[in-house]
Structure formats: C-alpha cells, structure tokens
Amino acid sequence: MMVVLLVLPLLSALFMLLWPRIAPLLALLTASVCSLVALQLLLLVSQQGSQQVLLAGWPSGLAISLEANSLSSLLILLTALLQLLVGLYAFATHRRDKLGAGFWPLSGMLQLGLTALWLSRDLFNLYVCLELLGIVAVALVSLSGDKAIKPALNYLLLSLFGSLCYLLGVAILYGAYGVLDITVLASQWQADLLSSTALLLMTLGLMLKAALWPLHGWLPAAHAAAPAPVSALLSALVVKGPLFILCLLWLQLAGATQVAAVAPWFAGCGLAALLLGGVSALRTPFAKNMVAYSTVAQLGYAMLALGLLLRFNQPLFAAALWLFVLAHALAKATCFLAVGEITATLGGKRISTLKGASQTMPLAMFAFAVAGGSLIGLPPSGGFLAKWALLQGLWLQGGQLFWLLVIVLATLLSAAYVFRAVVLAFNRADPVAPDFAPRILPQWLALLPALAVWAMALYSEPLLQLLKQEGL
C-alpha cells in the first residue's frame, strides 16, 4: 500500500511529461486514488498498529525501509487531499491565471517527496526527500514568471545550504555509529560532543528549511511570489516536512541532557516567531505577504509546543503540536486560495484591495474569515483544539503563567491581522470593483478546507487520542 502511494505519483508525473495535454486529468486522478489509498492505510494502521515495508526484499539495514504509524498515515491523507483540492482549484483557474504546464508534474513530484518523507525513518532517505522537496518547491515558485525568479533563487540557495548542513550532520553521525536508521541509532545513542554537533548542524539546516524563526527570512518573499495554488501547497505542506524531521530527531534520538539544553531555545524561538511574525503580518501592506507572515507566526506555535514537549514530556503538548500542524495546513490552504482568488479578481496585491470584498466576493471572504477563525483559535475549530491542548498542558504543568501570557498575546495578534483584512472587507464606502465577474467554483474550493478545519473539532476525541499516543 505504501509503495503504491509512492509509485503512483511518480509514474503519473512521468506520464504527464509525455502527454502534457492530459496532465491535469492524470494529476486529479492520481490525487484522488492516493487519497483513497491513504484513507485505507490510516484505517489499517489504526486497527493493526504501525506497518513496515522493506523495499525490494533487501534485509533490514540495507533496504530502504518505510514505516507508517498513525501520525504519518494521517499526514499522508492530508497531503493527498490537499493535493486533490489544490489541483481542482488550479484546474478551475488555469486559463485565467496562466499557470504553466509544469505545475502538474511538479505537483506530482511534490506529493511523492512529501509522502516519502512522512514514511521514512532513515536519516539519509530523509535527506533525499528533503532535497527533492526543496527543488520541486523552488521550481513551483518559479512558475509565476520573471518576478518570482529572484525569490525562487534565494529560496533554492538557502534550501541547498540547509540540506548540506543536514547532510554534514548525517555524515558525522554515520561516521560515529555506522547506522542511519533512527530507531537503531537511538538505541546506541551517546550524548557526547560529537553527537551534539551533528544534531545542532541538522537542526540548523532543518530550521532554515522549515522557516522557523530566526531563519524565516526567505519565506514571505517566496510564498508571496508563487501562484496561489503553489503558495497554498508550500505553506500548508512543504514547510511541515522539515518540521517533522526535526521532531523525529529531538523526540527519538537526542539524549536527556541534550534535550534539556535545547528545549528553552525552541520555546524561545517559538515565542519570537509568534510575536514578531504576528507584528510583521500586521504591518505588511501586501495581502499575500500577510498570509505568509502568518505562516511564520503559526509555525511558532508548533515550535513552542515542541519546546514545551521536550521540557515537560507531557503528551498533551505532542497532541497540540500535531493539531497545530493539521489545522494550520487546512486553514492556510484556504487563506492562500481565497486571497489569491480575491486579488486575482479584484486586481491588486495590497491588502487595501480587499476593501468591500464582503460585498463583491462574499464567498471567498467568508472562507478567509472562517480559516482566520481557526488561525486565531476560535472554537470550535482545529486551531482551537490545538490551543486548548496547549493550555490544558500548561495549566496541568502549573506555574507557567509566562507562557500563558504569550499565548494570549499571540492569539490577540493573530486576531488583529485577520480582522484587519476582514474589517477592510466590510468597508462599503468605496469597494474595489472586480476586473471581471467573480467565479463561484474556485471560491467554493477555497472554502472547503476551512470547513474541514472546523469539522475537525467534531472528531477531536479520536484525533487527540491518536496524536497523543503517537507523540512520535
């Protein structure tokens, strides 16, 4: 089943190159089949526990091994579904937005890279996935033409640098222990200077690729320059890949002393990301940049949750971490699609373009507001669930008033930037006139993930159970 999930996107990407005319059809077909298979995998895993596959019958250690636990199958499902949705959106708008033919095979490769990443438990395979993801992401960004080349190139260079740092760390670890499989490595782990250096190098590279504060500088430019469906994929999924590896490293590999040393730093970076990212989102005059900065800020929650998880080892924080990832992926997909649709229709990049959008494009604006509600953490959304888990963890831990205050501040900041846009949209005085009649289908597609993120609340109990027990 896992192999199908990997081979299918790869094959379809190849066929798309051969027959570009049926590429959209193939892409949508692949994404829907993959969604079904991923759902089946999730059911299988939740019934029978983790599944492992060794490719091509090689013995363990030599073969490329794939392991699906409930978290990774959930992430695979999310990836496939978002791919399907974004594919539909891209198909609905590709004539108007002049999306290059390259989008389809590249999105297939993106799905391959992500799926492989969620399934790998081997440091070097993870490196290959990372590199694949990075290159495909850059290629996708560069699709929007000349103005995107510069941010794309910058993104590529930093991404390559990040991967090389990670690779150096892998080389050092292999030199020291002679194994790459994370579980085996964890059993032989010694918390000495060498392993600390390697971990630090890898962390640095991953933080750069995941755009975690303070290494987030490339993200707003790159995500804002990309076409709307691409930004949605990048913000929703691609930055989560390196974050996943980071969690693997620190939760499974690192020794107790190393964890204790680094936890406050992670939490601190999360805090800075939340506050500074929020302030930047509030101040930027461009609509897509606002959404991109909001990604920086929201990744701060994940970072904060990781830091607190490492410090207190409280399963609620693990649940909060992954709930943030899931809720943010869905909400951010909606945000980018809705804002992309609005700016394309109303013609403009600035936030002031949204003026009067509640009248001219009520559906897209509604989608943005609903997704924004999840970003803020209003009940009953996925964002609220995550925040609730975080708050519960903090109160149970006791005496964490500082972090509670931070969360309150961050919530208010996110409310401020979301409602900055929403209030503008309610301005009826002089609404921006649409360049052409707004289209209904893309707006509905943008709304779907937002509805999904609010529906998450209804499945919170199984979701929390699943994520808590996994906790990586």
Add this chain to the structure above:
Amino acid sequence: MTDLSPQLLLYIVTAGGLFGIGLYGFIVGPQTLRRILALNIIGAGIFMLMVVLAYRGLADDASLPSTDPVLHALILTGLVVAVSATAFALALLARLNQAKAAQCSQDQLRHKQGPGQ
C-alpha cells in the same frame, strides 16, 4: 567510534577546511554565481569527509577486504542530488539574467524614445 590514524585525521581536517571555505563564500559572497559555487565547495567538503569516513577502521585492521560500501552508495546519491541542484540553480540564474537584460533593454528603449517624442 574507532580511533583515527593521523593520515585520516589530515583528510578530515582538509574536508573541514573545504566546508569552512565554502561557508565563508556562501555567507560573504554578494554574487549569486559565487554562492552557487560556494555551495558546491561545501558539498565537496562533505563528500570528502564521507569518503574518508568509509576508510575508518581500516587503519588498525588492514585485513578487511574493502571499505564501507554504504557510504559510497550514499556519496553517489548525494553527488547526483548536488549536480542536479546545481544545474537547476544555474538555470534559474540564467533566466534571472535574461529577465534583467530584457528589462534593461526595455528601459533603454523607453529612455531613447522618451526625449524623441
């Protein structure tokens, strides 16, 4: 970890040196081409380190028939990735320059036309 012979140590230090040079070039270099090359130097440093690490253990036990094959396989994979990434970066750079040149010629054209009209 096995002890390293002085010879291996020398190689490792060289690899580290390459990494350092590349890092310096990447951080300082203002030109994009230079930064791409710097990334390649960093890559060379890391691959050299990996090649050297494949020989660890051989110094004290020369009877072992071969070096660590896994690392070699990894290096090959890494090289492929690095080469393709470099090619992609160069292609992007070329397009950036083309776009710039087009922009420049347009500006010049406008500049020339401007006073004439």
Add this chain to the structure above:
Amino acid sequence: MSPFWQQYLPLAIILSSLLPGLIIFTLKETQVKLRISLNLFGVGVKLLLVLLMWQAVKAGQQFYFSLPFLPGADLVLQGEALSLLFVVLSSVLWLATTIYAIGYLEQSPLRSRFFGYFSLCVSATVGLALAGNLVTFLLFYELLTLATFPLVVHRGTPESLAAGRRYLAYTLSGGVILMLGVALLHSLVQSPLFTPGGYVAAAISGNEGLLMLAFALMITGLGVKAALLPLHGWLPQAMVAPAPVSALLHAVAVVKAGAFGIIRLVYDVFGVESMQALQLAQPLMLLAAVTILYGSWRALAQQDIKRRLAYSTISQVSYITLGVAMLGPLAAVGGLVHLVHQGVMKITLFFCAGNFAETLGIHKIRELNGAGRRMPVTAMAFTLGALGMIGIPPTAGFISKWYLGLGVAEVGQNWLILVFALSGLLNAAYFLPVVYRMWFLPQTVPWPAEQRLSNRFETHWMLLLPATFTAILLLLMGLFASTELSPLSWAQLIVEREFRHD
C-alpha cells in the same frame, strides 16, 4: 411527545433560526417576500418549540443533547429552567426585533446579509442559553462575537468600522481571557454539566488560589460583554449600528450573554457555598455596585438619546450581576427577573429611539420637545420604558428592584440600599427630563428630517407595533407578576431549584 423528539428539541431550537439564516445568505436582494417569510417562519417555529419545551420543563422534565467534542467536555445542550428563561426572552424579543428590522431597513441595501447575520446572532444567543457546560458556553460566546460584528459594522461607514474594530478588540480579548479561565478550570475539575450548587466544591482544598484565578479570569472575560466597569468602553461606541441591532445588542444578545454567563458561573459552576468559601462574592458585588453608579452618572451627561440609553444599559445590567453576587435567594430572584425585565424595557426604549430617529430625524435629547404630540404612541411606550427603568410601579422594573431590595435586607449588606437609592435617583434624573420634554414642552424648531412613513399611523406600522408590544408586555409583567405565567414566578422556580440542594 416521544423521547426521540425530546432529545433533539434543544438542537431544533437553535436550528430553527440558524437554518433560515443560512438560507437567507444565499438569497438575492430582490427576493424580499421570500426572505421575510423565511424569517417569520423561523421565528414562528422557534416560538412553538420553545413553548413545547417550556411546558415540559415546568412539569419537571430536562432536555439533554450532546455531541462528542473535547475529551471530558462534550458539546452539550441542556434545557432546564434557567436556560429557558433566557431562551424565552430572546425568542420573544427576536420576534419583535425581526418585525422592527423589516420595517426599519425597508429600503436599505444588503438586507440579505443583515438578516442572515441577524439570525446567526440569535442562534448563538439561544445556543449560549442552552449550553450545558462551560466549553459549550465558550463556543457560543465566541460565535456570538463573530455573528454580531458584521451587524455592528453594517453601515460600512468609517465610524461604524472604527466602532467595529473597538468592539472586536474588547470582545475578542475577553473571549481569550475567558478561554484561559475555562481551560484552567477544566484542568482542575474537568467541565461537567452545569449543576445547581456548582461542581467545584470537591476540588476546593489545596486549589484555592487557582480557583480564585479561574474565577477572576472568567469574570473578566464575561465582564467585557456584560460591560462591567473598566471593560465597558465598546458599548457606547457600538451605538452607531442600526437601531434594531442596538436594541438586540443591549436587550438580549451581547450584554445579556455576559450577564447570563455570570449567573451560570456563580450558581452552576462555583455554587453558593464555594463562592462563600472562596470569598469571591464581595469583590464582584463591589464591582457591580460601582458600575451601577458610574453608568448612571455618565448617562446623565449624554445629550445623544442612544448614548444615554447605552450608559443606562451599563448601569442596569450590573443590577443583574449585583443580584447574583449577593448570594441570597431573594436577591437571586431579583437579579434573574431583572434579566428579563431589563431586556424588555431596554428594547422598548431602543425601538422608540429608533422611531424618533427614523420618523423625525431626532438624535439629540433637546430635539425631542413636543414629540409626544406628534408621535403619541411611541412617546407613551418610551415613557413606560423609562418609568420601568426608574422602578416605578406598576411597571416590570418595580418588581425586580423590589426583590433586589428585599435581597439586600436578607443578606444584611445594608450599604447596598444606599447604592440602589442613589442609582434610582440618578435614573430618574436622566430619564424624567426626557419624558418631560416629550410631553410638556412645546415644539420650538421644526423636526430635523421628517418623513411620512404611513398615512394612518404616526410612523410605519412595522416600527410602531413592536414598540407597543414590548411596552404592553412590560406593563403586564408588572401587573401580573404574581401569576404563574410571569417571569417572576419562573425566576422563583429557578431559585427554588437552585437553592434546594442545600
């Protein structure tokens, strides 16, 4: 009635306004008839369902509907006496406000959106009333914020946008603080159903500090909507909204949501005993007393009719809080019944203010000279509302103040009598001049912007009818307070059930 129906009745009550609201969003501006009939259909169904539930609850039944939500805190809707008090209030006033809004907005743009959010707002209010535990309450509390915001900024003018921003800043901050408090309490005792007598008593020993913190956080969060003293800043500004919205905001939806939350918190979460053990009542009482006086004092200085009414709301809602905080059965009856009475009285006053503004263009108090002769029915309704606010028999306001006074005597906090007396005087001082101007001063200048909205009545019948209806209602509630149908006897029923456990 089959058990199957009983289970879904609370949900159906919410859906009866939510579904028409959602459908209304999709309607075109020109589909006026369909929209109006949908609205009235929703109101009718809701009233019918509420009536069914009322009958059953009176007979001692309880309604319970739950959906899985957070671990340890399902999404629970519960129909019992206290929630029904608020449900009945909001459904009846929704009927009045809907008719009023149809008349008020007859020619204005974007009515589909307005009525859509209007229905959402009522759904959120009713949901809040029916909420069976703190988490559900929090959910509807936030939804209420989101649903009312578009109504506040409905006009889309710079002032209304500024007011909307301010409203959001206050209420969202309040919501976050409430969430913090609810999460803290959840981590201590989970979030079981609201139970008369509270559920924190078991966890008190060893957790005094945290429980007090949770109480303070939640009161702060609720106090924003209930407009307790330092948190009232949004209310006077939110007056820029259209008149039906102000009426709904002040009488039922937002302000009352806060007050209702405080009632729930004091009686059904903490409970009288725990409140006494933790000594939480005294500060709350003090805060409410100060707010009462401050609101009345500020109202005195306002020249704009709606602004004066807004400050009056700040003061009057704190009567409810005060009645609750006294922790005595009689004071509780006073507070609960004031929840209803204040709602009816205040909505009457706002309807009248809207009528004056719409028909004659009057916004300032000094322009009201002689309005009683031009619009006798509206002026009569306003007078009744004002007399009720001051607490003159036989209006409804007298009943609630009487019980509050009895409550003071019962719990022996005699300084509160002084507060009531002073506030009563201030109420008279800011309402009576208005009444005097309407009836006894001659009209000196022409009306600012007169419109003839009807040939037969003084203004459009849809504007006149709701005001008359609520004015008569408040008179009836005062006159027939001792009958079984009155809010007073219902409040006594609630208090009886509330205090019976000890």
